[in-house]
Amino acid sequence: MSSNDLTLWQLVSAYIFILILLIIVKVKGIQREKEILISSVRMTIQLMIVGYILAYVFGNANPVFTLVILALMLIFAIYNIYQRAKIPLNKELKKKIALSMTVGVIATLIYFILVTLNVKPWYNPRYVIPIAGMIIGNTMTGVSLGVNTLLEGMHTKKQMVESALMLGAKPNEASRPIINQAFDSAMLPTINSMVGMGIVFLPGMMTGQIIGGASPIQAIRYQIAVMLGIVGGASLTVLLFVQIGYKAFFNSRCQLREK
Amino acid sequence: MNESTFHIHQLHYKNILSIDDLSIPSGMITCIIGESGSGKTTLLKMLNHMISPESGDIEIEGRSVFEWNPVELRREVVMMAQTPVMFGGTVKDNLLIGLRFSEKPAVTDARLKKVLKDVHLDKALDEESDALSGGEKQRVSLARILLLDPPVLLLDEPSSALDEETTQFIMKKLAEFVKNNKKTLVMITHSTAVVRAFADHIIEINKGQVVRESEHIEQQ
Numbered sequence A: 001m002s003s004n005d006l007t008l009w010q011l012v013s014a015y016i017f018i019l020i021l022l023i024i025v026k027v028k029g030i031q032r033e034k035e036i037l038i039s040s041v042r043m044t045i046q047l048m049i050v051g052y053i054l055a056y057v058f059g060n061a062n063p064v065f066t067l068v069i070l071a072l073m074l075i076f077a078i079y080n081i082y083q084r085a086k087i088p089l090n091k092e093l094k095k096k097i098a099l100s101m102t103v104g105v106i107a108t109l110i111y112f113i114l115v116t117l118n119v120k121p122w123y124n125p126r127y128v129i130p131i132a133g134m135i136i137g138n139t140m141t142g143v144s145l146g147v148n149t150l151l152e153g154m155h156t157k158k159q160m161v162e163s164a165l166m167l168g169a170k171p172n173e174a175s176r177p178i179i180n181q182a183f184d185s186a187m188l189p190t191i192n193s194m195v196g197m198g199i200v201f202l203p204g205m206m207t208g209q210i211i212g213g214a215s216p217i218q219a220i221r222y223q224i225a226v227m228l229g230i231v232g233g234a235s236l237t238v239l240l241f242v243q244i245g246y247k248a249f250f251n252s253r254c255q256l257r258e259k
Numbered sequence B: 001m002n003e004s005t006f007h008i009h010q011l012h013y014k015n016i017l018s019i020d021d022l023s024i025p026s027g028m029i030t031c032i033i034g035e036s037g038s039g040k041t042t043l044l045k046m047l048n049h050m051i052s053p054e055s056g057d058i059e060i061e062g063r064s065v066f067e068w069n070p071v072e073l074r075r076e077v078v079m080m081a082q083t084p085v086m087f088g089g090t091v092k093d094n095l096l097i098g099l100r101f102s103e104k105p106a107v108t109d110a111r112l113k114k115v116l117k118d119v120h121l122d123k124a125l126d127e128e129s130d131a132l133s134g135g136e137k138q139r140v141s142l143a144r145i146l147l148l149d150p151p152v153l154l155l156d157e158p159s160s161a162l163d164e165e166t167t168q169f170i171m172k173k174l175a176e177f178v179k180n181n182k183k184t185l186v187m188i189t190h191s192t193a194v195v196r197a198f199a200d201h202i203i204e205i206n207k208g209q210v211v212r213e214s215e216h217i218e219q220q
Helices: A008-014 A016-028 A033-059 A063-084 A091-116 A125-156 A158-166 A176-196 A204-211 A216-249 B040-047 B070-076 B091-101 B109-118 B134-148 B164-181 B192-198
Strands: B004-013 B017-025 B029-033 B055-060 B077-080 B152-156 B184-188 B201-206 B209-215
Touching (some): A063 A091, A063 A125, A091 A125, A125 A158, A125 A176, B004 B040, B017 B184, B029 B164, B040 B055, B040 B077, B070 B077, B109 B134, B109 B164, B134 B164
Antiparallel strands (some): B004 B055
């Protein structure tokens, strides 16, 4: 695959797009130069660091390295969900997010790595890390949407939940429409992306493999498997989250919490 | 008829409610009156444990509110909120959902139509609930509670969106329902006409305290 390796100068030439963008923004008087500069620099530095770390880890395959990186990715994803919440989260809800992310992601990864891909050795970072990255990233997006829908629903439909409680509903029954809506909004992007697969866009992983010289058929097999893994991971985690997440809004006396 | 369903002792809740001793009698209609913001709704919500007292206690059928399982309590002491809530779907869906919530078996359409008649609502069962007016929603909410047939009903201004004639009709039905089935009805109302004609017991609340308690006196 070396015939198409990017040289440093070829890479530098790609920055011309950012330069053009900066000029346009400047001429049009859209004050976004700083953001564009910062994000391009960040992207470059972050990816370079990741590249070197991965190069090291791949060269020194070791179960501890793999597990530490997995744990870091998971922690970062959980933290990111907290950050993306539109309303400050209470402790209860944070715990439930962390729990469902951890259980959902780990269960999916174990099955996917050991059964579907049959990676050997199981901790082979060349497979485990990128695949975990895709599953964790997509799950994070899903749960994040689910959290926001749940928060918003519990806020705007407070009267409905209260009325249901007054009619003798258990908290899970009283919040069922909101729970279902949260699941829906969390899963929709993943489901939609399956529908557009291969027609609207070629997913990044597959594109990468094809450019790297793999046969398109092999690349597609991988992509299908990964897509299914992503759907599995996201749905399992979101399902877990909505099943326990609503509880954070009620106290032990089945009343809606004030905050 | 001196038995009481609720017994309140030394109840305090924030700066909203402070009641030393109050009983609400069984098998009759108790009206809670008082200005807006005086704590009436808070009191009503305490009777089915939607809000817990900060100190003091409420005995319900002889058992402390803290000893009751809150969900079980709310199936015995069912409350209708001031703002009627529709849960989407048709009138029928909204009537049946109360039974589902309290895990009671569904009833026939004939029974549903009968209860709509009792609340003076001439609507088809398959009518969309979102299209109903405020007064119609209020009557669907009331019908929903009547279907549950609980021993105790708490109604927060059940006729606020209804005209005088409809209110009188429904109140007569409610009074019959209470008498014939030995139910306990506690309702908040701003209508002096309702209090005069239907209250067996009156509790007046002002600034979170009971300022007057009286038996109904026939007036005409």
